[in-house]
Amino acid sequence: MFSRTIAIVLASASLLFTTASAGDTTNTAAISSPTAQPTGLRTLKYAGCFSSxxxxxxxxxxxxxxxxxxxxICYLLQNTAMALGNGTDCWCGDMLPALSDKVDDDKCNTPCAGYPGENCGASDVWTVYQTSFTLNTVPYFSESVSSASPSITAKPATQSASASAAPVSKGGSNAVGIAVGVIVGLIVLAAIAGAGFMYMRRKQQRDLEEFKKQNDVSSFVGGSSGADSRPSMWAPDGRLDGANDKRNSVGSIADNADYSRRILQVRNPDDGF
Incomplete structure (x- = not known):
């Protein structure tokens, strides 16, 4: 935008400079007659009488x-338009005068100094022709100004438009920043949630493995001790005295008597053992 504005300003300055130099009759490049005989001359095309x-x-x-x-003269300068004024002056350029400056033909009534059979403008009026240097249409000066004027007049509008568009652009950039921030935040949250899920899953696996190990050890230890601790069906009664003779053990055993300890007894030797 800045370079475009500079280009518009330079074009406007160049156009104004060209206009000022064309309107200044004192700064003229005096060429009274052609320096060489041009070739390929075509018939002049009359454009009218103009006040400028x-x-x-x-x-x-x-x-x-x-x-x-x-x-x-104009042909050698490769100009497409020419004007004759005051009966003696020759003007050359690439654009016709403004169409709004066109006047009645009878106002260009001063005969040419070198050929009185034709008119070469008059005081403050000019007889204008197309030199036919090219077959292209020669534009009027007003058309060039009007085509350039939108760029010149559009400069404040462009500035105001850019100024008004600046908040929109800023808002757009803010919206983009917000969107990017939201996306990044979601990605971070997803990463945290994924890490937490993986951690809990691994922890559960470790706990489950530890639980299985403990159960295996407990089952192994419990099975061994249980087998040893189970009472045998054929365990001897401790209350019986194994040293007693068979004949002495005939009969019922009193449940309230303790036979596990040896008791000193006095017996009759005649009874025998």
Whole structure:
């Protein structure tokens, strides 16, 4: 946008400079007659009588001025438009005067100094032709200004538009930043949730493995001790005295008697054992 504005300003300055230089009749490139005989001349095309010769350049008076002499000068300069004024002056340029400056043909009533059979404008009016240097249509000066004026007049509008568009652009950038922040936040939250899930899953696996190990050890230890601790069906009664003779153990055993300990007894030797 900045470079475009600079280009518009430079184009406007160049256009204004060209207009000012064309309107200044004192700064003229005096060419009274062609320096060489041009080739390929075509028939002049009459454009009309105008009250201004801008943006053409005045190449000075010539005492033997005519439309043919002026055409050669402008043709050698590769200009597409020419104007004759005051009967002696030759003007050359690439644009016709403004269409709004066109006046009645009878106002260009001053005969050419070198050829009285034709008119070369008058005081403050100019007889204008197309030199036919090219077959393209020669634009009017007003058309060029009107085509350039939108760029010139559009400069404040462009500035205001850019100024008004700046908040929109800023808002757009903020919206983009917010969107990016939300996306990044969601990614971070997803990563945290995934890490937490993996941690809990591994912890559960470790706990389950530890629980299985403990159960295996408990089952192994419990099974061994249980087998050893189970009472045998054929365990001898401790209350019986194994040293007693068989004949002495015949009979019922009193449940309230303790036979596990040896008791000193006195017996009759005659009874025998």
């Amino acid at each position: 010769a801008q943006p053409m350049i005045n190449h000075g008076p010539y005492n033997f001025q005519s439309s043919g002499n002026c055409q050669k």
